[in-house]
Amino acid sequence: MPQDNNTLRIILPGRLIDGVGEKAQEGMAIAVQGSAIKWVGPASEAESLESKGAQREILNFPSGTLLAGLFDIHTHTNMPGDGRTGEQVNLDDSDEVRLLRSARNTAMAVASGVTTMCDCGSWNRNGFALKEGLAEGVVEGPRVLVSGPPLTVTGGHLWYMGGEADGVDAVRKQVRNLVKQGADFIKVAASGGSTSTSDPYRAAYAVAELTALTEEAHNRNRSVLAHCRCTDAINAALDAGVDAILHCAFYDNDGSYRFDQKTADRLAASEVWLNPTMGLGNANRVRLANLKSERKLTPDEEERLERSTVSGENSLAQFSALVKAGVKLVGGSDCGWSYYPFGDFQGEIMSLHAAGLSPIQAIYAGTRSPAAALGILESIGTVEAGKEADLLVVNGDPSLDLECLRDVAAVFKGGARVPTAKERASLG
Secondary structure, eight states: OOOOTTEEEEEEEEEEEOSSSSSOEESEEEEEETTEEEEEEEGGGGGGOOOTTOEEEEEEEEEEEEEEOEEEEEEOTTOOSSSOOHHHHHHHOOHHHHHHHHHHHHHHHHHTTEEEEEEOOOSTTHHHHHHHHHHHTSSOOSEEEEOOSOBBOTTOTTGGGSOBOOSHHHHHHHHHHHHHHTOSEEEEESBOOSSTTSOTTSBSSOHHHHHHHHHHHHHTTOEEEEEEOSHHHHHHHHHHTOSEEEEOOOBOTTSOBOOOHHHHHHHHHSOOEEEOOHHHHHHHHHHHHHHHHHSOOOHHHHHHHHHHHHHHHHHHHHHHHHHHHTOEEOOOOOBTSTTOOTTOTHHHHHHHHHTTOOHHHHHHHTTHHHHHHTTOTTTSSSOOTTSBOOEEEEESOTTTOGGGGGSEEEEEETTEEEOOHHHHHHTO
16 A cells, blocks of 8 residues: 555664765665655754654664665566476467466565566566556555566567567567557566577577667667677667667677677777676575585486586686676566576676676666666665655665665555565464
């Protein structure tokens, strides 16, 4: 339920990370009325705030840190996070089951502190139906921005979701159709991926097709997020002027990894946002390592662990170098995919810190930066008066220890308090 306009809710945390300054601030407070942040200022002034007849409510979190609600720019709400591939889910499940799963996943996400997220690819009309359900209050979850079925070439990555389009005219038409249905942004598979009929090591679209797609999206004020698992696709996406590159992996056409300095220089000089999705690989490796401690791994599991370890080392080294070069990183978990379930976007934020971002920078990559990449920073992403009251309170100080982000004390979406995962668990 939305927060009552007749209540002035004053929140007094131990620390505030507002998304604007470069460090956590002590002695601060915020006031929320209705769905918006009404005031941010010194706690000493909170008592004298004019309530204009509204009932006052005081919430104290003396050991907690208040920050903007987390924003995960890369999720797949239809996916189960149980290791099944997209092709398996396509064969196993109906759209109805996938949509019900989305409802479960969004509830898990908001309970963990994610108050906004992007669904970067779901089947057919599922993403739009999910957004409609959230708007009507029949589904619980964060603010969800949806792409609908990603644009992909015939047989390309995620083709089974329903977004195949080939050629300049076809991609223009598909972008217009998605916007008509309610797409908040456009997702494109600029290279292949895990889909068996696609090639992750080659660009899927010609630059002319990607440019037409991007022009069409930008003409309708929609950002473009491009899945790129190879260097050729990254450069094609840069040529086309996309807003964010997902994965951004430096692989050559023969499947070998090679850090490409020329491409790195282009990325650093550009304004494009990069979403490493390193948390996904970390989650897979932790799972396999835990299995190995319990039993002997199968040959297939051993091979996957070895391959994932090498790719993880390459990715960490790549993004560490890119951070030093000055690229802009943005947090996106890719949760739902592989063995990364909803409820721990914090793992991706921690991976950005491992790549070289300071704790505060990593927090901003998971709050402010996604809002900037989607062009909605004027309404969410920071703790400032006039913005939506999408807020997170965690125990401890995440600017010193990012693990604190997992210790959620309170979540607010649009001014309304949402039960945390711990609170839900205590109710059975």
